[in-house]
Amino acid sequence: MAEKKTAADCIVFPLDLPTVAEAAEYARQLSGRVGMFKIGLELFISGRGQIIETIRESGDSAIFLDLKLHDIPATVGRAMERIAAWDGVVFATVHCGESPAMLKAAVRGSSGRVGVLGVTVLTSVSGKDLQKAGFDPVYADDPGALVMKRAQMVRDAGCAGVVCSGHEAAAIKAEFGSDFVTMVPGIRPAGSVGKDDQKRVVTPGQAVQNGADYLVIGRPIRDADDPGKAAEQIAAEIREAAGGGLA
Numbered sequence: 162m163a164e165k166k167t168a169a170d171c172i173v174f175p176l177d178l179p180t181v182a183e184a185a186e187y188a189r190q191l192s193g194r195v196g197m198f199k200i201g202l203e204l205f206i207s208g209r210g211q212i213i214e215t216i217r218e219s220g221d222s223a224i225f226l227d228l229k230l231h232d233i234p235a236t237v238g239r240a241m242e243r244i245a246a247w248d249g250v251v252f253a254t255v256h257c258g259e260s261p262a263m264l265k266a267a268v269r270g271s272s273g274r275v276g277v278l279g280v281t282v283l284t285s286v287s288g289k290d291l292q293k294a295g296f297d298p299v300y301a302d303d304p305g306a307l308v309m310k311r312a313q314m315v316r317d318a319g320c321a322g323v324v325c326s327g328h329e330a331a332a333i334k335a336e337f338g339s340d341f342v343t344m345v346p347g348i349r350p351a352g353s354v355g356k357d358d359q360k361r362v363v364t365p366g367q368a369v370q371n372g373a374d375y376l377v378i379g380r381p382i383r384d385a386d387d388p389g390k391a392a393e394q395i396a397a398e399i400r401e402a403a404g405g406g407l408a
């Protein structure tokens with residue numbers, strides 16, 4: 162696992178960009194200002210997987226491969242074996258879905274070389290969305306209850322941690338311990354105009370106070386006039402919220 166020492170180390174920047182060239186330019190600008198780069202579906206597909214090598218060769222940046230695998234156990238296990246063969250990938254995601262066997266297969270496939278994170282309930286999903294999708298009505302007012310159920314599955318399968326919103330991070334740390342990783346997207350700095358497609362959002366300071374280990378922050382940095390400066394301002398907020406716990 163990546164060692165965390167500074168506020169910038171807590172920031173994960175998603176390279177949500179259409180081309181490898183644009184992603185490489187952001188990686189250059191933000192190198193040293195964020196701790197990890199996240200590669201998601203858009204860039205992985207457009208770059209035909211080659212982006213992993215590009216980022217790895219550009220420096221010592223850790224990579225979070227966020228492909229959110231979701232399939233039968235054999236398929237997910239074999240995909241995770243291929244991911245584990247890549248140097249530089251620190252974390253990779255699997256949707257929790259409804260299959261503990263799939264989560265266990267992912268962990269087996271990782272051979273301990275990649276930290277498997279279970280995506281509990283997407284931060285773009287509200288309690289009302291869950292109700293419309295046919296989940297138990299109890300989750301309409303309390304989506305965090307479903308997050309906790311899924312976090313239990315993830316923990317039982319032996320995963321490194323979860324992707325959850327900042328609203329659930331404190332309960333997850335209390336239930337599953339400080340070593341269980343909380344990767345938290347849905348971050349919007351105070352004063353942000355709108356939440357885009359995110360529904361369960363917190364500020365960087367709230368995320369840290371609630372126990373988030375890593376904060377995934379995309380558009381507030383990517384779309385800023387000066388992305389480097391935006392990342393530095395967010396790191397300053399994280400540092401203050403950590404109350405001396407981070408350099």
Ligand SMILES: O=c1ccn([C@@H]2O[C@H](COP(=O)(O)O)[C@@H](O)[C@H]2O)c(=O)[nH]1
Nearest residue numbers: 175201282283284346347377378379380
């Ligand atoms: O529940 C989830 C899981 C993953 N994501 C990813 O995080 C970033 C968030 O980007 P923003 O621009 O800061 O909204 C994006 O890559 C998502 O795919 C998530 O948002 N929620």
